Amino acid sequence: MGPRFALNFEAYAKKYLPKIAWDFFAAGADDCSTRDENILAYKRIRFRPRMLRDVSMMDIRTKLLGTEISFPVGIAPTGFHQLAWPDGEKSTARGTLLTYSTCTLEEISAAAPGSLRWFQLYIHRNRAVSQQLVQRAEALGFQGLVLTADLPYTGKRRDDVRNGFRLPPHMKLKNLEGAFEGDDRSEYGLPPNSLDPSVTWNDIYWLRSLTHLPIIIKGILTKEDAELAVRHGVQGIIVSNHGGRQLDGGPATIDALVEVVEAVQGRVEVYLDGGIRKGSDVLKALALGAKCVFIGRPALWGLAYKQGEEGLQEVLRILQDEFRLSMALAGKHFQNVELLLGIAAYVFQYLI
């Protein structure tokens, strides 16, 4: 019998993936306290469920920057999918995507025509490389540009250090082929020091000058940065701590969400990733003001479980069913996000 809960996929992936790949996916920085807190924090939040509210019909569609999606869960960018399944990112061509891809942008695009796709960018010291990527993504029809802001350097992930993690030689960062001189690719498939740690808020203006795509900033955890993001003209904010893989000791994303949503006051869309493992987690994030959430590791476990897209679709289907059920049991159905936000007040009341 196959997995019935997203967590079963984790157990499967742990059992069957090569240790070095499992460790890379699971890794958090340092003591992994932020990685683990992302999950624990959901368990401390309680619903105030309401009864007798006709939950026979439920519309769980929503819109991301104007584009309708069938339910408010997307796929977070996670590098090196080929470690989980040889088809790589072609299977996950729904939700956001990345620079660190083991398939080319063109391959991903061809595999998922018509689906909502955002392109995730790290800014490289060699700005021409980043510029070309942005323009290629726009030309290929990606609908948004996600700038990951929390990785000036890579966090210290002890298992990867112990394992001497390297991309297997047959896997390449295809979008970056030919972009660098020399053969040293020891930093997660890149030459050492290729990312630009001097990036600042002004670089949002630089990106703006390169592309008409909406810019979404990923990795925001405070009201101060949320305000700066709005002031610099981004269209969306992803509250994220990179799955606890960067700064250890920062907040769980579901805890940080509240202050970001309060600061933003509806001026831009706010999304969240980190620790989403079941439908009620999705509901809690939406109730606290996220427009949509993204899953990172669970998508990789799905890919490890069943060939290509199938395993991933199973993870999404389970999450969707659980989300519907939680909505119904909490006594709300939402035709639009405002109605669901009604639940936020209930959660707050409970916490206060």
Ligand SMILES: Cc1cc2nc3c(=O)[nH]c(=O)nc-3n(C[C@H](O)[C@H](O)[C@H](O)COP(=O)(O)O)c2cc1C
């Ligand atoms: C194996 C792995 C690779 C990742 N690679 C990237 C990446 O290339 N770019 C990025 O912005 N985030 C990356 N992330 C972070 C995810 O986008 C996301 O923030 C995080 O996984 C969400 O937490 P979750 O795994 O608990 O769902 C990666 C995460 C994992 C687990």
